[in-house]
Amino acid sequence: MIDSGAVYSLVPTPGLNKLGIKSFKTVTFTLADGTHVDRQVGEAHFEYNGERGGTPVIFGEEGDSPLLGATTIESLGLVLNPFTRELYPMRMLLV
Numbered sequence: 001m002i003d004s005g006a007v008y009s010l011v012p013t014p015g016l017n018k019l020g021i022k023s024f025k026t027v028t029f030t031l032a033d034g035t036h037v038d039r040q041v042g043e044a045h046f047e048y049n050g051e052r053g054g055t056p057v058i059f060g061e062e063g064d065s066p067l068l069g070a071t072t073i074e075s076l077g078l079v080l081n082p083f084t085r086e087l088y089p090m091r092m093l094l095v
Contacts, residue, residue: 002087004080006069008041010058016042023059039064048087051076 023040030036040059045052046068053075060066073080079090 001065001067002073002080002085003067004070004073004082006067007071008056008058009044009046009069009072010039010060010064010067011044012064012066013040013059013061016044016057016059019044021057027058029058046072046076048076048078051078053077 021042021044023042025041026038027041028036028038039061041056042059043054044057045054053072055072055075057072058064073087074090077090077092078087080087
């Protein structure tokens with residue numbers, strides 16, 4: 001699932017462990033209902049249609065839904081069209 005409102009991506013912990021990804025900090029996140037949860041965060045490389053990018057990743061626990069967050073989308077040089085829910089190449093600017 002793509003969630004442009006989420007900053008980081010979330011991947012189930014067993015998958016990250018299998019890939020050898022290690023956490024380097026604990027972050028407190030606020031859920032949609034206002035409750036707070038602590039989750040481990042590491043760094044992973046994602047690939048989509050041949051584009052790769054490194055980004056923080058949340059170690060998901062039981063009951064957490066995997067998702068692709070805004071930081072990951074941007075690190076891949078992509079932007080989400082909220083109307084079609086499709087990913088498109090980002091127009092890169094160097095100012």
